[in-house]
Each structure stands twice: as structure tokens, then as C-alpha cells.
Amino acid sequence: MINKPKGTNDILPEESYRWHFLEARIRDLTACYGYHEIRTPIFESTELFVRGVGDGTDIVDKEMYTFQDRSERSLTLRPEGTASAVRAYIEHGLHQKEERCKLYYIGPMFRYERPQAGRFRQHYQFGLELYGESSPWADVEVISVVSRLYAELGLSNVIINLNSIGCSGCRSEIRDTLRGFLERNLESLCEDCRRRYDKNPLRVLDCKNPQCKTIMSGSPCAIDSICPDCREHFEGVKHGLALLGIQYQINPALVRGLDYYTRTVFEFVSTGLGAQNAVGGGGRYDNLVHELGGPRLPAVGFSTGMERVILTMQNENADPQNTENTELRVIALGKEAEEAAFRLTYDLRRLGLRTDMDFRNKSLKAQLRLTDKMNEHFALIIGEAEIKERAAVLKDLAARTESKVSLDNAEQIVKNIRGAHA
Ligand SMILES: [Zn+2]
Ligand SMILES: [Zn+2]
Structure with a gap:
């Protein structure tokens, strides 16, 4: 590792x-x-x-x-x-x-x-x-x-x-004024700052050494020169x-x-x-x-x-809302449903709906659990019974409501979802 x-x-x-x-x-x-x-x-x-x-x-x-x-x-x-x-x-x-x-x-x-x-x-x-x-x-x-x-x-x-x-x-006058002050405190400054005294005395103001900080709190200000x-x-x-x-x-x-x-x-x-x-x-x-x-x-x-x-x-509790999660999980139960679900998922995504679908043939319960884990607000369930009527069940998980929708009308599904949380 x-x-x-x-x-x-x-x-x-x-x-x-x-x-x-x-x-x-x-x-x-x-x-x-x-x-x-x-x-x-x-x-x-x-x-x-x-x-x-x-x-x-x-x-x-x-x-x-x-x-x-x-x-x-x-x-x-x-x-x-x-x-x-x-x-x-x-x-x-x-x-x-x-x-x-x-x-x-x-x-x-x-x-x-x-x-x-x-x-x-x-x-x-x-x-x-x-x-x-x-x-x-x-x-x-x-x-x-x-x-x-x-x-x-x-x-x-x-x-x-x-x-x-x-x-x-x-700047040279600011440096000279500061050098005059540093000269009187040179013994107490850290090694870096003694070097800075020659090279670049303004840098001493930046030193993180606690003793240098204490000394510099009494230093002349650039702003006065x-x-x-x-x-x-x-x-x-x-x-x-x-x-x-x-x-x-x-x-x-x-x-x-x-x-x-x-x-x-x-x-x-x-x-x-x-x-x-x-x-x-x-x-x-x-x-x-x-x-x-x-x-x-x-x-x-x-x-x-x-x-x-x-x-x-x-x-500061200013964490933004996560607006990138998928909104809808399409759940297919059975082989025939899977094909219709796969096609519908493609259409929903094409319409801009953040949609996901699992290909592992998990149970309805397992897939609903996944929906919960992914923080998705909707599940669209397509079972063997629904497929015969070209229909699916749209579950609004936050509102705990459900409705029957047509498999062949992706636009309407998107409208239902957008409308629900408008
Ligand atoms: Zn100037
Ligand atoms: Zn220092």
C-alpha cells in the first residue's frame, strides 16, 4: 500500500x-x-x-x-x-x-x-x-x-x-529606521533574523519565532516613514x-x-x-x-x-448544498424490465435528469436501500407486471407518495420530478 x-x-x-x-x-x-x-x-x-x-x-x-x-x-x-x-x-x-x-x-x-x-x-x-x-x-x-x-x-x-x-x-529610509531598531536588539533575535538584518530587515517582521515576534511588537512602523x-x-x-x-x-x-x-x-x-x-x-x-x-x-x-x-x-456553517447527486434511481426487476429501464434511463439523462441505474440484478429492497444511501429523492420501479402495460411506478421518497407513469414518456417523468420539488 x-x-x-x-x-x-x-x-x-x-x-x-x-x-x-x-x-x-x-x-x-x-x-x-x-x-x-x-x-x-x-x-x-x-x-x-x-x-x-x-x-x-x-x-x-x-x-x-x-x-x-x-x-x-x-x-x-x-x-x-x-x-x-x-x-x-x-x-x-x-x-x-x-x-x-x-x-x-x-x-x-x-x-x-x-x-x-x-x-x-x-x-x-x-x-x-x-x-x-x-x-x-x-x-x-x-x-x-x-x-x-x-x-x-x-x-x-x-x-x-x-x-x-x-x-x-x-523603502531605504524604512529599512534604515528598522535597522536602527534591530541593531539594539540583535543579540535577542533568532539566527535567521540576524541574517535578515543585513539582507532584508523588513522580513524580520514576518518571523514566526515567538521571541522575535515579541521584540518586533515594539518596532518602528513602516507606515510612519x-x-x-x-x-x-x-x-x-x-x-x-x-x-x-x-x-x-x-x-x-x-x-x-x-x-x-x-x-x-x-x-x-x-x-x-x-x-x-x-x-x-x-x-x-x-x-x-x-x-x-x-x-x-x-x-x-x-x-x-x-x-x-x-x-x-x-x-462557519456556510457549507453549500450538494446539487450534484443523482435525483432518480431506475430500478428494473427482471430481464425484460431491464432492457426497457436501460433505454428509459438513457432518455432521462438526455433530458438532463441526474439518473442512475444498477446492473447487478439486486432485489427491490437492496436497490431502495441504495437509493437511500445515494440521497436520491425518487425511485422509478419497473417490474414484470408494469412492463406489460408499458408503465412504471414513480416513488417520491421524501414525500412518501407514488404515482403510475408511462414508460414511453420520459418528458412527463422529468416534469413530474421537477414539479414535485418546485
Ligand atoms: Zn514612497
Ligand atoms: Zn526571527
Whole structure:
């Protein structure tokens, strides 16, 4: 017996309707906002993530699935979706047709992390990207897509954390201020953070080490050192959120675990998973398109872990109804009935009725038991007696009623079933 690799997850047939429900909501909502799907490869050149996500981030340093193919190319299973989307946007010259571009993606991402509830080494993400817009309205639009999504899924305990981490102009001042603070506490920081002090001091704010967290709770805030333009942008974002009635809280410690963010960063935090847990997040990344070889174009984006969203829905009693089960079981008793039943089942399915039929010649009792097990609301019984009159008995199992129907009128059977629960 070979088991699934540690940290991976099988989505079983009995759960997949939740995924279809979530994906359908995503596709409806993104269409309303004018976003179109992009599908990129699951693996990319390792260099894309080293440059895109950034050396010194936990993702690049500790969490990537990197391997050499048979031609000794270094490839990496994508740990996130933004770098790939930007790569494709540049590679296909999408910006040449129209700089402004709105994309979304749904797909698996791979990170070698400690597995925990709703967090897997292969996990699905939904993300969106808006290129070519520098206005704060763009940040607000992206945040509003996500907050609409959570609202439509029935998630009520989701809070938006918002911060600004400045632009390339004011980032060095933010770093210097932070370094000054870190220098005084260097002895007490963990080994990783002492390394980050030189390389990328903002990353220290992200450290999961409890002692580092305690120290950093007293650190100066990036938001106090941002330049006037960044300040104005941040005020614009807050104004836009207020205009749409979207609740948020400022979190000066929020930096997000990726290097590419500029100005706005945000995180959606659910209180529905017990402890506070990020269900999704994103921000602005005005330098990434250029850094990956494209033109100087601003961008803002977001992503959410889909397992976490589904888990949160279950925890908040927002589990969707399963509308994928079969509704009707056709039960044939005897050889002659079987042929008529098989033909009728074909017609009922052709008319769009979710219908099933068993070929194992089980007893009526066994087949009714199966109907119950499959949560089907109707059974159509065709016995030797009925076949002579070209008739069948339609049982409404929920209402505990039954009626005689014609074997030769599949349309009428569908009408009876649709009518019963209308
Ligand atoms: Zn700035
Ligand atoms: Zn640390």
C-alpha cells in the first residue's frame, strides 16, 4: 500500500461539489469585474521565483520544490502564481496590445511547509492580477473582489488587515529606521533574523519565532516613514474602502512573505478557524513587471488558499448544498424490465435528469436501500407486471407518495420530478 505524500490532500468525490461551488462563484464574480483566466505551467525556471519572489524570503530559501530535469535545467514547482502570470504577460507581449490587463488563475501551488489545518504542500490558489493601473482605486477594486467573494460564500468572520510598506523611493529610509531598531536588539533575535538584518530587515517582521515576534511588537512602523506620495496613495485606498463600506483595520506589522510588494499590502484574516488565520492576501507590486524583464508598469494582485476557504466555510456553517447527486434511481426487476429501464434511463439523462441505474440484478429492497444511501429523492420501479402495460411506478421518497407513469414518456417523468420539488 502506497500512501499519498506527506502534506498532500485527496479531494474525494463526496467533497468535490464544494470545489465546484467555490470555482463557480469565482468565475461568476471575476467575470462581473472583467477579469479573464490565465493558465500557466505548474513548473517554471527556478530563476523566475528567485528573482520574482526574492532571495531571502522563506519561500525561496526553505519551501521550494526545486529539481533538475534530464537536461539539467533547474526547474521549480510554482510556489505562488504571481511570478508566472507576470512572466506570461511579458512573454506574450500582452502589454503591447493593451497595458491594462486583468487576469485570474486557479491552480495548485507547491510549498515545502509544515502541514497544518487547511495548509498543504500542494494546495490550490485562486489569484487575480491587475496590470497597468497605479490609482488607489485599483487596489480597492482588487480588495473588493475578494471581500465580495467571501461575502457570497457566506464567510462573515473575515477581517481585512491593511498596511503600506512604501515604494522604492522611501523603502531605504524604512529599512534604515528598522535597522536602527534591530541593531539594539540583535543579540535577542533568532539566527535567521540576524541574517535578515543585513539582507532584508523588513522580513524580520514576518518571523514566526515567538521571541522575535515579541521584540518586533515594539518596532518602528513602516507606515510612519513612507514618503508623501505613498501616504497619499494609502489615504486613497482607505477612502475607497470606506466608500464601498468595506471594513478594515490598519496592521503596521503586516509585510507579507514576498519581496515584490510595494505600497499597499493586505491580508484577509478569518477568526472562524479558531485562531486568527490568513485566508488570503495581496498587495501592490509596482516594480515586479520591470524586474522580470517587462516595461515599467504598476500592478496589484491578490491570492487566496482554496482549502482554507473551504475549511472556513465549513467552520462557519456556510457549507453549500450538494446539487450534484443523482435525483432518480431506475430500478428494473427482471430481464425484460431491464432492457426497457436501460433505454428509459438513457432518455432521462438526455433530458438532463441526474439518473442512475444498477446492473447487478439486486432485489427491490437492496436497490431502495441504495437509493437511500445515494440521497436520491425518487425511485422509478419497473417490474414484470408494469412492463406489460408499458408503465412504471414513480416513488417520491421524501414525500412518501407514488404515482403510475408511462414508460414511453420520459418528458412527463422529468416534469413530474421537477414539479414535485418546485
Ligand atoms: Zn514612497
Ligand atoms: Zn526571527
